[in-house]
Amino acid sequence: MKKLILALTLFAFLAGGLAAAPKELSVLWFYDDPSELEFLKKACEDYKAKVPGLEFKINTVPYADLNSKIAQLVAGGTPPDVVKMTDYRAEVAPFIQDLSKSLGKDFLAPFIPGIAAIMNREGKIIGAPLDVTANGIILNKSLFDKAGVRIPDQKTAWTYAEFLKAITKVRDSAGVKFPLVWDVTPHRWLTFLFQNGAQVFTPDGKGNAFNSPATLATFRAWGDFFKNGIIPQSTWGGTENPRDLFFSGQAVAWMSGSWQVKAMSGIKDFAWTAGPNPYVTTRSSVLGYKYVTGFSTSKYPAEAAQFIKYFTSKEVNSAYAKALMTISSRTDTGTIDYGSAQASSALNALAYELAISPVAASTNPSNPAMSLSYDRLKESIINVTIGKSSPEEAVAAVSKVIDEALAATSKK
């Protein structure tokens, strides 16, 4: 009898222990601004208070290693429950959970339609949009004022010829080093491609439209930027960080994007403003986005889906957009008060540029074949920058890579 009581007590203890063991959701996150990590931690704590029995284990990864890290974790059978992503990665796509199963088919209804469409693939909801980013020109307004050069209004904007003339004049008058710096990423370079009226893919997304006279013109003009000393060689052809050059007041203009607004709001040495973007034939920004998703093969996919719903809800998403000065991915957040007139003005200007961009500026970067082509595209752009390849050779090389990427992704 004693043994039976002891066994029952032990069983009850173990069973109780198991029942009380919290479920630990693993979260894989990348961030630029440390305050984003703080925001995530607080959101996890708030959620834990709402849903008892949950714990969070947050792992961070540098953006450059994000995709390879995810692939390794999925391959190893230990994908994170929740992950923040940017690109659509074809190799992990079969393992991403269909959020419509847990959150319903209309889960994406409150989000910006363009982003919602990207998240809706082959009848599956592959993620919850977190924010929207827009590429755009940031100007050192103090230098323009000092040089007495007027910045056109958003609607009128300026052609590249006008823009280059203006920033060169500001450079000369204000005595700074560089008229223009440009983020060293192919995504930012695509802005110039679209502004030249070129496209990467055919409208249906299945064909290669890269090899065109407009693309060739883009590469030629790009090479001229460096030959003529508009953009410093040491950025694309070296290791200099364009952001550092702009922040230190050495550059008149900077091609970057809306995610820099938070960091720029800390600049005290000069006034800055966003846009208007210059154009050749087409006014364009480039759509970027981040989203949160999970994996069907993770430990707690159902719990992860509920947390994703919470994290991208109207309340949390509004707070996220405000805290990190990003453009919200939702349509129901209303006007967000960023607490800074300069930041609000810049984000509105960048959002405007995005709104008037061609469809390709949204659909091309989100094509699965694009993420597979970025590295070789960047390599070819740099080769033109340093004079190692001609524009014709670059167009041919990238076009070949895009063909291969389209073939690889169409098999999926």
Added chain:
Amino acid sequence: MGDTVSAGRRRMRQYPAWVPYAFIAPSVLIFALFIVWPALNGFYQSVFTRGIIVRPDIPGLGAAYVGLANYERVLGDERFLSALGNTLLFSAATVPLIMLLSLALALVLQKRFRGVGAARAVVYWPSMISFIMVGIAWKWILNFESGIANYLLGLAGSPKVGWLVSPSLAMASIVGVSAWASAGFYMVMYIGGLNSIPEVYYEAALIDGASSLERFRYVTLPLLRPTILLVMVLATINCFKVYQQSRVLTAGGPGRATVFLVQNIYEEAFKLPNSVGYASAQSALFFLVMLALTLVQLRLGGRDGEA
């Protein structure tokens, strides 16, 4: 004394024969698990076309046996060959530089003088810093616009130098930085080797009227040969594995002027679709090149030692 030795031997004989193996078993197990098995698996993966994730039940995620096709492709791959060429060039420049620099430092710092300990520590410290940190620090020094080196050159009225912008200078910069970061480590080995040379040889040479150069040539160098060989083999292997410092310092640029084998293999495996098998073939060839080089070095060192 004799009794003590005998007693010691008797005690040793009491242990079963497997005991020494048991002591080395953990190391062998770890080596087999984390070095031998992945290497063999790499050879196996190199005969497939496959991506990072293999799931035969999911379309597009299977693995297809291709025999030696990946190896044929590697031998005609310009990107691999240019990375191999860069690696050979880097190693050919860095290994002799490291060997000479660390030997020179060892010869100076082997001597006893006031502050020798601090001097040795200063030279050794860079080898304790990760190559990532070394790369970041030198990037601040060598950047074209914002680097300290060009700032100082500017103060002296000299034009800026494209340390990381010119392809040849970028390679030279990585060679220099790598030698700087590694010299202290090999210096310690040389000091160990120098200290093991009996002083009587130098005294005999001195009595015979040998100059300091002759003592170095006919006493130090021959007796230091095993250490020189060890340093050469280790430095060559480490130079072939160059990745972190180039990744941080130049990111492989400008263009692909400083892309080395490891970076090429990594990018092939993780950034391109269905390329893990192909990257494994590159790794296998890389392994064979390293093995051949090491065997040649050991053979040459052994032959010289016998002569």
